[in-house]
Amino acid sequence: MTHMQQGTNLPKVGSYNQAVVLEAIQASDGISRVQIAAVSGLTAQTVSVIVRRLLEEGLVVEDGSAPSSGGKPRTILRVDAGAGYAVGVHFDPQELSCVLADLAGRPVARLHLPVRPGARPDAVVRQMARAARRILREAGVPDGKVLGVGLACPGPLDGEGVMVSPPRLPGWDQVPIKGLLREYTGFPVTVDNDATAAAIGERWAGIARATPSFAYLYLGTGIGGGLILDNQVYRGRSLNAAEFGHITVEPDGPECYCGNRGCVEAVCCPNAIEAAMGADHASVCAAAAAGEPEALRVIERVAGRLADAAVSVVNMLDIDLLVLGGPALREVGEIYREVITRAVSERALTRRLHAVRVETSPIAADAAAIGAASLVFHATYAPRLGTLLSG
Numbered sequence: 001m002t003h004m005q006q007g008t009n010l011p012k013v014g015s016y017n018q019a020v021v022l023e024a025i026q027a028s029d030g031i032s033r034v035q036i037a038a039v040s041g042l043t044a045q046t047v048s049v050i051v052r053r054l055l056e057e058g059l060v061v062e063d064g065s066a067p068s069s070g071g072k073p074r075t076i077l078r079v080d081a082g083a084g085y086a087v088g089v090h091f092d093p094q095e096l097s098c099v100l101a102d103l104a105g106r107p108v109a110r111l112h113l114p115v116r117p118g119a120r121p122d123a124v125v126r127q128m129a130r131a132a133r134r135i136l137r138e139a140g141v142p143d144g145k146v147l148g149v150g151l152a153c154p155g156p157l158d159g160e161g162v163m164v165s166p167p168r169l170p171g172w173d174q175v176p177i178k179g180l181l182r183e184y185t186g187f188p189v190t191v192d193n194d195a196t197a198a199a200i201g202e203r204w205a206g207i208a209r210a211t212p213s214f215a216y217l218y219l220g221t222g223i224g225g226g227l228i229l230d231n232q233v234y235r236g237r238s239l240n241a242a243e244f245g246h247i248t249v250e251p252d253g254p255e256c257y258c259g260n261r262g263c264v265e266a267v268c269c270p271n272a273i274e275a276a277m278g279a280d281h282a283s284v285c286a287a288a289a290a291g292e293p294e295a296l297r298v299i300e301r302v303a304g305r306l307a308d309a310a311v312s313v314v315n316m317l318d319i320d321l322l323v324l325g326g327p328a329l330r331e332v333g334e335i336y337r338e339v340i341t342r343a344v345s346e347r348a349l350t351r352r353l354h355a356v357r358v359e360t361s362p363i364a365a366d367a368a369a370i371g372a373a374s375l376v377f378h379a380t381y382a383p384r385l386g387t388l389l390s391g
């Protein structure tokens with residue numbers, strides 16, 4: 001567990017250290033005060049003070065004890081899953097997905113609603129707010145236990161949560177989606193692009209719980225990505241980092257709307273697969289999964305192009321995990337995983353130093369919605385330099 005962020009024993013950084021301790025507890029399956037001190041670098045006394053506060057606030061509970069090597073048994077601490085909730089909303093141009101997540105990051109309720117084609121932004125945001133209210137009502141969670149609403153939506157977004165010319169959503173330029181959703185729900189709203197949200201969800205509740213640095217490749221209508229580096233979300237200068245979909249993999253390939261040629265997205269997105277096969281994406285994937293040779297050949301070729309980009313990502317970032325997720329992986333995730341695993345194990349520069357795992361997200365279908373809920377927890381509790389600087 002040497003991957004945890006180190007705390008600091010300096011004065012005036014209580015909230016940062018509290019977040020470090022809470023994250024250590026959240027990331028474990030039960031942990032003692034002594035273990036928290038070991039992974040965080042905080043003194044036993046500091047840990048003890050913070051844990052007492054977390055117990056008083058009801059965020060953490062004592063849950064039995066574990067034998068220790070000599071001395072008295074150690075009390076095990078866990079996050080109290082029912083202490084707080086967040087609603088996660090994933091806005092995909094075709095569908096609204098809504099989840100209610102508890103403080104442990106577990107989805108306790110789900111709701112999927114179609115988006116009416118051509119619906120105006122204001123009507124869609126009102127639909128999101130109604131979905132959030134409905135999921136809370138049906139689960140019987142009172143407003144006082146709601147930490148906020150997280151929204152995952154297609155980028156690009158500016159720092160105020162305004163959508164800026166999203167390429168696949170004409171009519172949504174300059175929509176202040178964060179402000180509107182806050183107004184219509186009455187809750188604080190945290191917003192991020194869908195791929196970053198999915199990466200945070202994976203860090204919080206999915207396959208990357210114990211991984212300090214990983215890349216998330218998101219395959220939806222478009223292809224995006226998210227980055228967690230040294231336990232921090234990496235968003236870039238304008239919140240739009242990790243656009244893996246626009247790495248050129250076919251120099252003479254089709255033009256992409258971004259201005260490049262032969263981008264991963266132009267070659268690998270569901271539309272490109274549909275154009276290659278003359279059939280809809282879902283049926284091509286189903287045929288490939290059933291072993292139909294022509295469909296399998298197309299999916300493997302597309303996976304190979306994505307693998308080319310994945311090798312570059314691994315070489316650039318020296319990470320130890322790549323997570324594949326998003327709705328376009330339905331039925332074909334395992335094919336992508338095998339092709340990319342092979343490419344990375346044969347062609348990444350660091351292959352003789354350490355293995356790079358490639359995993360499909362266990363929460364893929366709802367990854368962005370769960371991630372959106374995690375955004376709220378992450379914004380509230382995750383240790384970040386910003387928290388440290390602001391005291």
Ligand SMILES: [Zn+2]
Nearest residue numbers: 246256258263
């Ligand atoms: Zn492009």
